Amino acid sequence: xxxxxKTRPAVTSSAAGVxxxxxxxxxxxxxxxxxxxxxxxxxxxxxxxxxxxxxxxxDLGPVWQSTVNFFVDKGYRVSTEDLxxxxxxxxxxxxxxxxxxxxGAQTERIxxxxxxxxxxxxxxxxxxRSFHGVLAWDLLDYFDPEVAPRLMERVSxxxxxxxxxxxxxxxxxxxRFHRYRVIDSQSVELIASPTLAVHAHVFQNREIxxxxxxxxxxxxxxxRDQIREALFLK
Amino acid sequence: MWxxxxxxxxxxESYNHPVSSSTPVESPRPASPSxxxxxxxxxxxxxxxxxxxxxxxxxxxxxxxxxxxxxSGSADLYIDGEVQGKLRLGQARVTVGPNGRVQADIEAREIxxxxxxxxxxxxxxxxxxxxxxxxxxxxxxxxxxxxxGARLRGKVETVQAAPARETSTSVKQQAxxxxxxxxxxxxxx
Numbered sequence: 001x002x003x004x005x006k007t008r009p010a011v012t013s014s015a016a017g018v019x020x021x022x023x024x025x026x027x028x029x030x031x032x033x034x035x036x037x038x039x040x041x042x043x044x045x046x047x048x049x050x051x052x053x054x055x056x057x058x059d060l061g062p063v064w065q066s067t068v069n070f071f072v073d074k075g076y077r078v079s080t081e082d083l084x085x086x087x088x089x090x091x092x093x094x095x096x097x098x099x100x101x102x103x104g105a106q107t108e109r110i111x112x113x114x115x116x117x118x119x120x121x122x123x124x125x126x127x128x129r130s131f132h133g134v135l136a137w138d139l140l141d142y143f144d145p146e147v148a149p150r151l152m153e154r155v156s157x158x159x160x161x162x163x164x165x166x167x168x169x170x171x172x173x174x175x176r177f178h179r180y181r182v183i184d185s186q187s188v189e190l191i192a193s194p195t196l197a198v199h200a201h202v203f204q205n206r207e208i209x210x211x212x213x214x215x216x217x218x219x220x221x222x223x224r225d226q227i228r229e230a231l232f233l234k
Numbered sequence: 235m236w237x238x239x240x241x242x243x244x245x246x247e248s249y250n251h252p253v254s255s256s257t258p259v260e261s262p263r264p265a266s267p268s269x270x271x272x273x274x275x276x277x278x279x280x281x282x283x284x285x286x287x288x289x290x291x292x293x294x295x296x297x298x299x300x301x302x303x304x305x306s307g308s309a310d311l312y313i314d315g316e317v318q319g320k321l322r323l324g325q326a327r328v329t330v331g332p333n334g335r336v337q338a339d340i341e342a343r344e345i346x347x348x349x350x351x352x353x354x355x356x357x358x359x360x361x362x363x364x365x366x367x368x369x370x371x372x373x374x375x376x377x378x379x380x381x382x383g384a385r386l387r388g389k390v391e392t393v394q395a396a397p398a399r400e401t402s403t404s405v406k407q408q409a410x411x412x413x414x415x416x417x418x419x420x421x422x423x
Binding site: 064072078079080081082085086113 | 363378379380381382384385386387388389390391417
């Protein structure tokens with residue numbers, strides 16, 4: 001896959017802002033109250049993986065009918081792993097084990113990075129180079145800064161060379177916790193959800209580049225809502 | 235005069251359930267699925283006869299029961315208990331109720347999940363995951379329905395629909411007719 005070889009899709013002038021001026025038909029059908037966001041990052045992401053017939057996409061958010069349909073209709077195979085929820089479940093189980101341990105037992109609270117290592121022993125267990133695209137949404141903002149690099153290291157291993165990864169970063173602490181689902185090739189819907197985790201960290205550009213050091217190219221779109229969409233190419 | 239009735243027309247608001255020729259998708263289900271049978275009294279046997287609402291050719295594994303092994307056959311199955319092993323019901327519907335916990339690969343015509351499944355699912359016609367479903371495994375199906383709130387950890391892959399039962403029945407009927415015509419052509423004793 002060559003980042004430069006193809007005709008690039010036109011970037012929408014609303015620059016990834018909320019309430020697009022010209023949403024697609026599916027986005028219109030979402031209704032006026034729907035929190036639909038134009039996503040140039042998604043558009044570029046789709047363009048990058050469009051060369052791969054029957055490509056494999058990993059969605060690290062919760063499973064949504066519309067997202068699965070969107071990719072399956074285009075011939076992709078979709079895997080979903082609600083990473084943040086799995087992580088929270090894992091932390092809860094760890095906490096319970098810690099509390100249940102008998103007094104005097106050799107139980108010490110382990111560091112977030114070590115917890116991440118333990119978490120990865122049972123999660124994100126796919127063969128290397130399994131996926132041509134990964135949708136990480138804004139999940140990294142909700143992980144401990146020590147955990148995020150470990151997770152990205154694993155996700156990087158899962159990506160096929162030439163594969164793309166779409167992430168989002170808030171420029172300030174997010175006021176509400178949202179989930180994302182794909183509406184059409186340029187729109188995502190933000191679903192306000194019960195807070196699964198508090199916003200943990202606002203990543204600076206330097207930190208973002210450090211997180212994705214294994215990737216060879218990046219592109220960022222900044223929206224009017226101060227969400228930075230970052231696209232990385234392995 | 236030729237105008238089509240409007241009630242048959244799909245709603246334009248069903249953006250998250252678009253109807254597509256390649257991957258037709260089910261219409262959304264209500265919170266309490268219509269396919270779930272009413273609560274039945276506890277059974278003494280491991281697999282009890284299904285309530286009448288499940289259909290005469292159906293069985294139910296009630297809540298509180300646990301089965302370990304392989305289940306195969308052609309009757310519809312409703313699971314509200316625990317099953318470990320393998321489920322091979324190629325021409326039937328398997329429903330995992332809200333209390334159902336299945337640790338097995340499931341192969342069936344239709345797979346409806348409202349409980350927990352750890353295993354790979356292979357549906358000949360369709361799979362549906364309700365809002366309370368927890369699925370961990372690969373899903374192979376021609377059509378998939380996912381309610382908001384469902385949790386799926388694994389791969390979704392669409393496959394071609396399995397040939398319908400009517401087809402095999404008609405082939406069987408044709409074969410029987412052909413056999414009868416051969417028998418008819420054989421001179422009688």
